[in-house]
Amino acid sequence: MSKPLHDPLIEVKDLRVEFDVRAGIVKAVDGLTLTIHRGKTLGVIGESGCGKSMTARAILNMIPKPGKITNGEIIYHRRMKNSLESQVDDIIDLTKVDPDGKVIRQIRGGEIGMIFQEPMSSLTPVYTAGVHINEAVSLHHLVPLQKVGDQIGEQVQAHRKVTKEESRVIAIDMLRRVGIPKPEERVDNYPHQLSGGQRQRVMIAVALSCEPAMLIADEPTTALDVSIEAQILDIMRDLQQSANMAIMFITHNLGVIASMAEEIVVMYMGKAVEQGKVLEIFQNPKHPYTQALLRSIPKLGKKKTGERLASITGMVPDPFNLPTGCVFHPRCPMFMAGKCDKIAPQWKKVGEDHSVSCLLYE
Numbered sequence: 001m002s003k004p005l006h007d008p009l010i011e012v013k014d015l016r017v018e019f020d021v022r023a024g025i026v027k028a029v030d031g032l033t034l035t036i037h038r039g040k041t042l043g044v045i046g047e048s049g050c051g052k053s054m055t056a057r058a059i060l061n062m063i064p065k066p067g068k069i070t071n072g073e074i075i076y077h078r079r080m081k082n083s084l085e086s087q088v089d090d091i092i093d094l095t096k097v098d099p100d101g102k103v104i105r106q107i108r109g110g111e112i113g114m115i116f117q118e119p120m121s122s123l124t125p126v127y128t129a130g131v132h133i134n135e136a137v138s139l140h141h142l143v144p145l146q147k148v149g150d151q152i153g154e155q156v157q158a159h160r161k162v163t164k165e166e167s168r169v170i171a172i173d174m175l176r177r178v179g180i181p182k183p184e185e186r187v188d189n190y191p192h193q194l195s196g197g198q199r200q201r202v203m204i205a206v207a208l209s210c211e212p213a214m215l216i217a218d219e220p221t222t223a224l225d226v227s228i229e230a231q232i233l234d235i236m237r238d239l240q241q242s243a244n245m246a247i248m249f250i251t252h253n254l255g256v257i258a259s260m261a262e263e264i265v266v267m268y269m270g271k272a273v274e275q276g277k278v279l280e281i282f283q284n285p286k287h288p289y290t291q292a293l294l295r296s297i298p299k300l301g302k303k304k305t306g307e308r309l310a311s312i313t314g315m316v317p318d319p320f321n322l323p324t325g326c327v328f329h330p331r332c333p334m335f336m337a338g339k340c341d342k343i344a345p346q347w348k349k350v351g352e353d354h355s356v357s358c359l360l361y362e
């Protein structure tokens with residue numbers, strides 16, 4: 001049995017992120033509440049545009065303009081050493097800190113690391129395998145013309161009191177820990193000299209070089225083949241265990257989430273529609289959208305019968321013209337006329353640590 005979840009690190013409460021554009025207001029995140037615990041992995045799942053990545057950006061207070069946080073709190077339980085060298089939690093609402101200020105710059109990259117799907121756009125080609133210090137660094141974009149070792153080293157120097165020489169030693173050690181062969185040589189490589197899998201490992205090395213309390217991994221393995229993906233997931237699990245790091249794992253791939261997360265949040269059109277322990281959701285999904293997502297993943301060991309995988313019918317709705325009632329109703333096989341198109345479902349507890357937002361359970 002898994003250990004109970006406790007020790008919250010990030011608490012997102014009724015978060016709303018909106019984009020006010022000429023055509024209207026897009027609710028990218030619409031009343032989201034979730035908790036990420038120290039040492040645990042929360043999987044956030046949903047189709048493109050469901051608000052997963054925007055939630056991650058909100059945590060880092062990096063919403064691109066013209067978007068802004070219009071409601072809610074993101075409480076960060078920041079663990080600090082006091083004068084007696086014991087640890088205390090400093091409670092910070094990340095929605096209230098200056099997005100360009102010192103505090104958030106310490107947190108981004110230093111305390112909350114982030115990795116993305118496409119390492120080439122993230123690694124700086126002009127650098128070799130190390131780190132750099134602007135917004136791209138906070139998001140762990142590798143710089144094309146910088147040696148990867150320098151990119152890691154700059155990240156470490158930005159957040160820890162170490163010399164350039166010490167940061168190089170740390171860079172080599174990080175490259176070794178993420179499984180890069182001959183790290184003493186690779187540290188002086190530029191991103192284009194590495195394979196896609198190696199670049200993604202360097203990204204992970206950059207993100208983890210400051211031993212963050214949390215890693216946000218946004219589709220980190222989507223561009224990789226299955227064997228490299230398995231290795232990268234192993235590395236993330238190992239590093240999580242050794243450093244008690246929390247992971248927010250964002251993906252549309254339920255197969256990957258099953259092996260990584262303790263808890264899952266399923267998102268649709270900026271809202272959470274189902275939340276719970278991973279096993280509970282896989283064995284007993286309640287929301288028709290979650291059920292459809294689960295039907296769409298291949299089953300291991302199942303004989304090929306020529307049967308096609310189920311896909312979710314219908315289109316994602318126009319964000320400027322959202323359906324009334326339940327936003328999933330135009331695509332829902334369980335649609336109840338006169339009810340689902342009129343009433344917005346509320347959260348309902350359907351089991352221990354399992355909640356759903358669907359009128360079938362109200």
Ligand code: SF4
Nearest residue numbers: 326329332340358359
């Ligand atoms: Fe389907 Fe109605 Fe539940 Fe929405 S509220 S998911 S339309 S059954």
